[in-house]
Amino acid sequence: MLEAKDVTVAYQRKIVLADVSLSVEPGLVTALSGPSGCGKSTLARVLALMLRPRSGQVSVDGVTVRGWRQRADRRLRTSVALIYQSPRQAVDPRLTLTEVIAEPLAANGRPDPERVRALARETGLTDDLLTRRSHEVSEGQLQRACLARALSLEPRYLICDEMTTMLDASTQALLVGVVDAYRRRTGAGVLAISHDTVLLDRWADRVIDFAGPGVPAAPAAAGSTPDA
Ligand SMILES: Nc1ncnc2c1ncn2[C@@H]1O[C@H](COP(=O)(O)OP(=O)(O)OP(=O)(O)O)[C@@H](O)[C@H]1O
Known part of the structure; x- marks a missing residue:
């Protein structure tokens, strides 16, 4: 399991995630949706060990993450891959x-x-x-x-952050098909972040609707403690 527990992130003084918990189970597609700016990409970067939260914990298959970015343990870092919306960047x-x-x-x-x-x-x-x-x-x-x-x-976990948002339907289908074939073959867990509710309803095993900033940022779909 890829797990964020009580994660708080601030950019300068502005808190964008407050005590957020989320888990990505191996072999399943967990989807994360929510309004623009509510912190989905921020959480993706925390889970990919690219952004150190102000507080809280991230663990990969039970191993607690102690270092971030280049300081992350190489095995943990390569266990999680992140795909962004904009490939050019x-x-x-x-x-x-x-x-x-x-x-x-x-x-x-x-x-x-x-x-x-x-x-x-x-x-x-x-x-x-x-x-x-x-x-x-x-x-x-x-x-x-x-x-x-x-x-x-x-990777054991793949985070697709708006992976297909800018793309036509046939490329979207191809990419989702490749990710899904990989998940089925390896048992990897997928976190799909998207505004496309049609795609998420079709693809995801579990959809988490993220609360916006200012609201306690607990995923709403499964109640206030989604991973309890
Ligand atoms: N590097 C940064 N420095 C300062 N503020 C940032 C930075 N990155 C993101 N933010 C702010 O943090 C908040 C959350 O941004 P984030 O990109 O995580 O949201 P999101 O839910 O992924 O949005 P979208 O759906 O539009 O991609 C936003 O208010 C954004 O402006």
Whole structure:
């Protein structure tokens, strides 16, 4: 289980999450929805060990997180992958799509060109696209590369933060299909963040409707203590 417990986050003095608890179970799709600005992406970054909360705890499969960002334990950090809404902001524009996908494997001392090719195939990227840089491909093609990159280290948990919001219906279906096939094959847990209630109703095992800022930010769907 990927778990945030009583997490509080503030940017400067403004508290955007207050005592929030949320769990992502292995093998299931947990969905998080809620109004713009209520802190969904902030919680995603906390769960991906990229943002240290002011207080509260995060644990990955029972192991409490003690360090964040580069100081996070490598095994814990690579257990959780995050895919953003805007792939252009998430990739180094100097890299080809092959290099984008290969990045985490290389950074972890495990370069594996065959796996990179397999991930490209899985996400529907053809060879002619793989040698291009981000400005030479469409948003959807770049998001496929970001998904391939996110899956490269076989994370136990995958956080899709508005992964398909900017994309057409067929690319959305492809990406959701790839994530779902991965979840079924590996038993990974998925946290899907989206405003698209139709998608979430279809895809998620559990939908958590997030309270807005100023309101005690406890997910509402399952009551005030959703993980109790
Ligand atoms: N780096 C930052 N510095 C200061 N404030 C921030 C920062 N990032 C986010 N915020 C603020 O924190 C609040 C929560 O933002 P967040 O992006 O987590 O919300 P969200 O629910 O994901 O919104 P959306 O649905 O629009 O993506 C917002 O008021 C936002 O303006």
